[in-house]
Amino acid sequence: MAAAEEDFEFQLQQEEIQQHKREHGDPFTYTDPDDGTVYEWDQEKLAWFPKITDDFIAAYQANYGVTDATQQRTASTTQQTQQQQQQKKAKKELKPGEKRKANDPEWFDVDEVKNTNVYVSGLPTDITDDEFKDLMQKCGIIMEDAETGQPKFKLYRDQNGQLKGDGRCCYLKRESVELALQILDNYEFRSHTIHVEPAKFQLKGAYNPALKKKKKKKQKKEKNMQERLLDWRPERKEPLRPKHERVMIIRNMFHPKDFEEDPLVLNEISDDLREECEKFGIVKKVLLFDRHPDGVASVAFKEAEMADAAVAALNARWFGGRQLNVALWDGVTDYQIQETDREREERLKKWEEFLDKGADIKKEVTTEATTSTTTTTTAASSSTAGESDRGKTEG
Incomplete structure (x- = not known):
């Protein structure tokens, strides 16, 4: 009976809401009868706020005036509000237990502030890796690969494996990029005028997640590599010994x-x-x-x-x-020999005997010193007494 009464009351409430919609419109909007401003109910903040519409923006601009910057900010705010409303609407449309679909994977652009790569064109087609490395090192330290330890630069080749006359170099610091643009751009290298510009990465073909490098926990390794590259001390030319x-x-x-x-x-x-x-x-x-x-x-x-x-x-x-x-030392042989319990007891026993022997010697030396002191004192006393007796006789 109780469940039937609850269903009946719920049905009456729904009928009242539908009747209110037919008579007054959307129950979550309210129109001010004085100035015609439309307000909408914010379910999260539990308050009425003016509904952002084109008519509302036009009326606001007519009343208070607006600059171009304000118009841009207002348009951006309107767009963000509309996006938020669409997101809320999409969340409401989700069925219980249904998860929101993730955005389609896509490539992203490298931030200019963090981009330390430069693209070099106009190079001779017979240039070697060492020549390209020496050329680019004039403007800064070249980054090393954290896995291989090799400098990160590349000379591009065609399908036949022949050099195309262009390449890419990755510097350790962003300042080296600016320096390369000032010094090496339009630089004459072996009768060739080379051109240097910040490297731009473009997607070739469809997006393939399998080609994207996986992130690895190598921050510490990269930090140590950078500290070594920036170290002022000269590097050892000979290999390190064990x-x-x-x-x-x-x-x-x-x-x-x-x-x-x-x-x-x-x-x-x-x-x-x-x-x-x-x-x-x-x-x-x-x-x-x-x-x-x-x-x-x-x-x-x-x-x-x-x-x-x-x-x-x-x-x-x-x-x-x-x-x-x-x-x-060969680095393997262990020369430490562990003693047995019996050997340890014998060693401690000998050590005690050694200490006792030292104590006896010390005691004998002390006794001899005391005896010698007593004898000397007695002799001195006897000598003093004899002199005193002779003095009395002479007197």
């Missing part, structure tokens, strides 16, 4: 048993080795693998060339009665 070639390995420098009696010898050898190696360059780290049976030590230099000089000077030299075997 980091492990900065480390020098020395064999037969000691024997593990050398540290059993006096563990402090380890520090003495390390200090002597650092002092000797600093003659060849900056030493970053010195390690002694005291458990290795071959008596291995390693020295890390700041540069590989420093390690080369140290190897050449120290190999086959004698140290503490042992002939050294010196070479660069």
Whole structure:
């Protein structure tokens, strides 16, 4: 019964709305009886606003006056309002659960402010890539491809693979484009007058999404590339050497048993080795693998060339009665030897004995010093007493 009553009331409301439309027109519009201004109801803001029509604009211009700029802004506002109304209407027409169709894909123009490409024409048809690169570098740094690391320029060819006499170059900075237009436009190059202009990209054929490059997360890589290109320091002409070639390995420098009696010898050898190696360059780290049976030590230099000089000077030299075997580290071999639990206990036991021995020696030295001081004091007292007795006798 309740559902039937609700349906009946809803039907009565719809009939009243239809009757109001027939008598008064659209229920969402209102005409002012005094001046005839038409207002429309904004459902979102819940308020009446003047309806923007051609008659309303003409009446507004006649009453308040308008300039050309104002007319343009008004026309733009009118167009935007109409577009918004069409969008709202399209949303209302959507059925429940139906999604709005996306806009058809299309090519977009490159922003002039961000465009760092220039188009060059009038080039010789036998120009090489190196010649074109040297020519364009006169006006700035050429961008490098983030994937290949190669400079981004191109000489165009025809269907037969022959050069057409034109090309494109991508600079790192926008200022280089302006400089190229001033310097290289109408520039004489090998008896050819070349022409330079900002590059324009046009669509050839129908739009194909498969040809569009996919966006990749390479902002950090591109930033590092730009910082390297803008770095003022000169580039290394020789290829960079591996980091492990900065480390020098020395064999037969000691024997593990050398540290059993006096563990402090380890520090003495390390200090002597650092002092000797600093003659060849900056030493970053010195390690002694005291458990290795071959008596291995390693020295890390700041540069590989420093390690080369140290190897050449120290190999086959004698140290503490042992002939050294010196070479660069291969980057793979691990000279660290892990001790077992038993070996660790023995090492700690020997270390305690060493400390106790040192404490006993210190105690003996202190006792001897105290005894010597007491003896000296007694002798001095006896001497003073004897002199006093002699003085009394003489008196």
